[in-house]
Structures are given as structure tokens and as C-alpha cells.
Amino acid sequence: MDPVRKVEGRAYPWGAKNIDTDIIIPAHWLKTISREGLGKGAFETVRAQPGNIFDDPDYAGSPILIAGDNFGCGSSREHAAWALKDMGITAVIAPSYSDIFSGNAFKNGIVAVVLPQEAIDRLVEVAKTDAITIDLETMTVTTPFQDRFTFDMDPFRRDCLMQGLDEVGLTLARDTAISKYESMVADVRPWLKRERGDAGVVVEGSGRT
Amino acid sequence: MASKPLTLYEKIWASHVVERREDGTCLIYIDRHLVHEVTSPQAFEGLRANGRRVRRPDLTLAVPDHNLPTTARVDAAGNRLPIADHESAQQLAALERNVAEFGIDYFGATAPEQGIVHVVGPEQGFTLPGTTLVCGDSHTSAHGALGALAFGIGTSEVEHVLATQTLLLSQSKTMEIRVDGTLGYGVSAKDVILAIIGKTGAAGGTGYVVEYTGDVIRGLSVEGRLTVSNMSIEGGARSGLIAPDETTYAYLKGRPMAPKGEQWDKALAWWRSLPSDPGAVYDRVVTLQGSDIAPSLTWGTSPEDVVPITGVVPDPESFTDASKRVAAQKSLDYMGLTPGTRMQDIPVENIFIGSCTNSRIEDLRAAAAVVNGRKVADGVRQALIVPGSGLVKRQAEAEGLDRIFTAAGFEWREPGCSMCLAMNPDKVPPGERCASTSNRNFVGRQGPGARTHLVSPAMAAAAAVTGRLTDVRDLMGAQAGG
Numbered sequence A: 001m002d003p004v005r006k007v008e009g010r011a012y013p014w015g016a017k018n019i020d021t022d023i024i025i026p027a028h029w030l031k032t033i034s035r036e037g038l039g040k041g042a043f044e045t046v047r048a049q050p051g052n053i054f055d056d057p058d059y060a061g062s063p064i065l066i067a068g069d070n071f072g073c074g075s076s077r078e079h080a081a082w083a084l085k086d087m088g089i090t091a092v093i094a095p096s097y098s099d100i101f102s103g104n105a106f107k108n109g110i111v112a113v114v115l116p117q118e119a120i121d122r123l124v125e126v127a128k129t130d131a132i133t134i135d136l137e138t139m140t141v142t143t144p145f146q147d148r149f150t151f152d153m154d155p156f157r158r159d160c161l162m163q164g165l166d167e168v169g170l171t172l173a174r175d176t177a178i179s180k181y182e183s184m185v186a187d188v189r190p191w192l193k194r195e196r197g198d199a200g201v202v203v204e205g206s207g208r209t
Numbered sequence B: 001m002a003s004k005p006l007t008l009y010e011k012i013w014a015s016h017v018v019e020r021r022e023d024g025t026c027l028i029y030i031d032r033h034l035v036h037e038v039t040s041p042q043a044f045e046g047l048r049a050n051g052r053r054v055r056r057p058d059l060t061l062a063v064p065d066h067n068l069p070t071t072a073r074v075d076a077a078g079n080r081l082p083i084a085d086h087e088s089a090q091q092l093a094a095l096e097r098n099v100a101e102f103g104i105d106y107f108g109a110t111a112p113e114q115g116i117v118h119v120v121g122p123e124q125g126f127t128l129p130g131t132t133l134v135c136g137d138s139h140t141s142a143h144g145a146l147g148a149l150a151f152g153i154g155t156s157e158v159e160h161v162l163a164t165q166t167l168l169l170s171q172s173k174t175m176e177i178r179v180d181g182t183l184g185y186g187v188s189a190k191d192v193i194l195a196i197i198g199k200t201g202a203a204g205g206t207g208y209v210v211e212y213t214g215d216v217i218r219g220l221s222v223e224g225r226l227t228v229s230n231m232s233i234e235g236g237a238r239s240g241l242i243a244p245d246e247t248t249y250a251y252l253k254g255r256p257m258a259p260k261g262e263q264w265d266k267a268l269a270w271w272r273s274l275p276s277d278p279g280a281v282y283d284r285v286v287t288l289q290g291s292d293i294a295p296s297l298t299w300g301t302s303p304e305d306v307v308p309i310t311g312v313v314p315d316p317e318s319f320t321d322a323s324k325r326v327a328a329q330k331s332l333d334y335m336g337l338t339p340g341t342r343m344q345d346i347p348v349e350n351i352f353i354g355s356c357t358n359s360r361i362e363d364l365r366a367a368a369a370v371v372n373g374r375k376v377a378d379g380v381r382q383a384l385i386v387p388g389s390g391l392v393k394r395q396a397e398a399e400g401l402d403r404i405f406t407a408a409g410f411e412w413r414e415p416g417c418s419m420c421l422a423m424n425p426d427k428v429p430p431g432e433r434c435a436s437t438s439n440r441n442f443v444g445r446q447g448p449g450a451r452t453h454l455v456s457p458a459m460a461a462a463a464a465v466t467g468r469l470t471d472v473r474d475l476m477g478a479q480a481g482g
């Protein structure tokens, strides 16, 4: 993943509360087999309304989305994070998120900043005309008007985002520990290792479909 | 020195810690990984993009279920029939490519063992007591019925498990849900779990791993236990364990992927050490009396909206909580129901007997016992029986159950998720009502505008033959047609 130290630019000044994953990406987009291309379906129902902010040329391509409480509630679909990323959003600012969404956002390199409602209200105002800056180094959100809001973030997540480390890569680095565990299990619970191609199993992949 | 009594969950957790990090999260080893077509393509794509392999193909098993149409899959000459929906076909083709490329055991669309992932795992003996088992699907909780710590994961986690065979997790709180006593006449496992969720609420289990205990649970078959554990997630808990016992071992012995010979004996000895120790402490305990549970069903759009079949549609004003009142009114508007209506007076146009909750052989037997000699009522437009797997289907056919159903006017389908979710051609039309043995009655779950009432297989069969929601006890024991 690309490291993220700073996200700077225009922001969609939305502020809407309880945006569920169905609004972020409607269910009929879930049949895709790729992470790419979901930007086209992002906020489809919102975009069906004339004058919506996502099709406003002032904000098109903004890297930041400002939202209200409980962003990303609803289903656990990771497509919500993929859709945001595919439409170019690398950071969201909101007073709160659903747990699953914030986990999914992090895993996909999206910065989910938590700020109180007053800060959100102010940022929505600023974003209508100006760019804002999220700095992971200083853990601040700033505007050209001397606003400065500090936020908290899990140090592990912050580290991963700033270094562009993906979780799989981090765990693969623990290979020795995993192998050690595996050889212990081979001794004490040997039945867990499964013989490939037990009776009844199709082993030749697509051969017998 | 006496050691602290541990729960089943704590024992499984402790035996799977690869590493504990400073912040208390643990790298947990995953013993079993089930893969289906919907949540895996992007995970394999991620592996490919990074040049990674599947660490333990032997601990992984793949089977398509969600997208597959449940109509015939081969023509008279045995040639495979194409899938009309382009995107479904694409997801299924992607799974076939991925299992071949990464060397994963696979039950394809026409393999006799194919079925719903949560039916196939236990049936094959792939699911074992004391294992950690994951799948990119929230109803993975089902496998807890055999004493496996089983839970649903997202696609990034699917990729993580494929590549590392581990997950980073924090330990959950524990909840004991004890169902004491015995069940009344005509009351099934589905009624037990509906009653539990009706009591604890759809979010009652959030943050907990549940363990179901008590005489009622002990008295259930493995099939019935799977129904209970399956719906743990509808009560908010990601996992719902049931301690392994003689019923579990008898069920597993001789299954194709279960340990054999000396390995079986070793496994059995370890499994016997797993049940929670006397005096083990849970963070929360909920108790129910089996005799208080009636055949139950849902009236609204949340699995917690449960009433006994003898009850009426509740009045939103009767809820003390203001947000519940609003939610109830919304539910009733969607469901097209008026407060005070007797549940038994509500007509249904669709019947679905299937899904990973209720599509095993015992479920089909229970439904067939009610249907036998009767006919699907005139007002019912669609009545589907969808066995959970090809092996269940064969077994049912060997017992003649298929003929009971088709003689009554039911459709006898190929295994898959079917009408449980509107992702394949089986759907409930907008505005129509369905008595369904599945696990979710969410808005639009069975199709846009579809109205779902969750019931047991016997209750769904009863609704099919009367054309309205029905107390199955009124039909049981009575002469067919009487």
C-alpha cells in the first residue's frame, strides 16, 4: 500500500449522519470480482438526485469526505472502502464510525479521522470554498484560516498508514513464530493436518465441475 | 495448585495463540478455512498482486453456493448448463480459476458434495471440535454447534488467512445462554433460537462469544444445534459455541474428512477435555425455560421481532422505548401488517424451506412429516424445497421425501443459498409474503419489497398446506387432510 503522511485538498462538505454501507455502495455492485471500478457505483442513490455534492464540479475528485455520526454503519461489506478509494477518497472525517467500517478503511489505506461535531461543522463551512489538510505526523486537521483540530488514532494503525505497511505483509514477517506453532500442533494435535484428496474431495480444481 | 476453571471458549483461544502482542491482541492460528465465490475473488486478487501463495491449502476448502441457480445444472446429455446472469457466472468462474491456480480442494457446481458452505463443512467432517474455523460469511457461527470457535470474516481477512493461516484478534467477553428443562410438543431448534433472540435482542450478543448450555441444548441433535449456532450472529454474537459431547462424536465418526483410526482416538481424548470446567465464570448469563418456548416466528424486519404463533401483530405503542416504537411502525408499514392481527390469520404466497439454518436432512424430514398426504394451498404461488447439499438431497431422495414434496406441489431444487438472499434467480416478488426457514428477515433480503416471516421447517410446511401462517401443532398427529 502507498504510505499516507498527509492528505491535502478539497473535501466534500457533506456532514450527513448515519451513512450506511448501502448508501456508500448499493448491494447490486457486490457481484464484482475486483476491488477496482467500484467508484462508479459509489453513492449511486445520492448521485441520482440533481445538485448533489458528488457531481458538483467544485468538489469532483476531492481526496477527503466530511461526514456525520456513525459513518459506514450497516453491513460489513468491504466494498464500501474499495468504492471510496476507487473514487479517489483517501480520508474521511466524521465524529464516529461503525467499528467494521473503520477497520475496513484502515486495511485499505483510508485515513478515518475522528473529530467532534463542532469541528465537523466548522470544516463543512471551510470546505465549501477552501482546501483542508490532514497531517498524520502532527495528528492535526488544519485549514487556511488558522483552524487547528487535533485527533487521536491507534498508534499501530497510524504507523501502518504512514509506512504503507499492509497487515498481511506484517504477519508474514512473523513467519518463524507461525512455523513454530505449526510444528507444535503437528506433535500435539496431529489429526488437524488434513490429507489432501480424502475420499469424496475433488482435487483437480475446475476439472469436475 | 488448582488452576482457574476455564470456559470452552477460553480453552480454544489459549490453544491457538501464536503470539501475544503488548496491547493484548493475539495472532491466532486458524485450523479450518471455508471459501465461497462471493467474498473471495478480491482476496485471491490481492495474493496474486503481491506474488503470495496460500500457506495451507490443506486447511482450506472451497464450494460455490450463493450465486448458483437451484434449477438443473446439467442437460439430459450431462453437459453443464450456462448461468444466465453474467456477474454470477463471472464470480463462479473466478472461484474455479482461483482454486485451480492456488491448489485448493473444491466441490464444484455439479459435484455430489456441493452445497451451502455451512452445510458442507460439518457434513464432510471438515468442521471439528476445538478448531478455529473462519469463512467470509457471517453465518459461519453455525460451526460452533460442533464446539468449533467459528466466525465470519471480511475479504481482507480472507486474504490474511489464505496467506498466513492466522488472524489478529482480541479476546471477546463470554456469555452463557442456558436453556433448561425440555421442549414442548411441536417445538424445534429454530423456535429455541428465535425465542433466544426475541429475549436478548438483535444486538444483545455484540462483543460476546456465546456458549449455549442446558438440557434443551444437550438434547438437540447436531442438526438442531447447527440451527441454533447459525443464528448467533442474528443475536449480535459472532460465535455461538456448543460443547462437544457423545452426540457430536457420533455425528462426526466416519465422515470423509474426520480423523480416522489412531488419529480419531487421539482427537477424541483431546475433545473430551474441552467442555467448560465446573465453576467457569461467564461475563453474562441468560437463562430460558424450554417449556416456555412455543412454535415462534417473526412479524417484523429484525430477527428480534419474535412472537409465538398463537400471538398477534404487536402495537408499536406497546414498546416503551421511543426508537423501538418508530422502528416497529416502519417494520409494520414494510410488512403490510396491522397491529392486533392474529399471526395465524396472515396469508402467505411463498414458502422457502432451505438455507444454512434449516436445510439438513432432519429439517426436510420434519417438513415432510407435515406435508405428507396434503397439498400446497391454492394461494401459495411458489413453494421451494432446497436441500443444503447434494448429499442431503440424495439422502432425502433415498427416503422418498422428494416424492412427498413434489406430490404436494412443492418444487424440489438443487442445493444452494437460493431464496435466503436475493443474489440468484430465486426471489420473493415485491409486496409478497414468505414463510421462510432462513435466518434474516431484513428489508429486501429475499428480494426488493419481499416480506419475510422466519419460521421452522415444520411451520413453513404447515403454512404451505394452509396458505397462511399456522400453528404446526394443529396439523401434527391429525390425519392428513383432516
Ligand code: SF4
Residues within 6 Å of the ligand: B065, B066, B116, B117, B118, B137, B139, B355, B356, B357, B416, B417, B420, B421, B438, B439
Ligand atoms: S444460506 Fe443464506 S445465510 Fe446461509 S450462507 Fe447462504 S446466503 Fe448466507
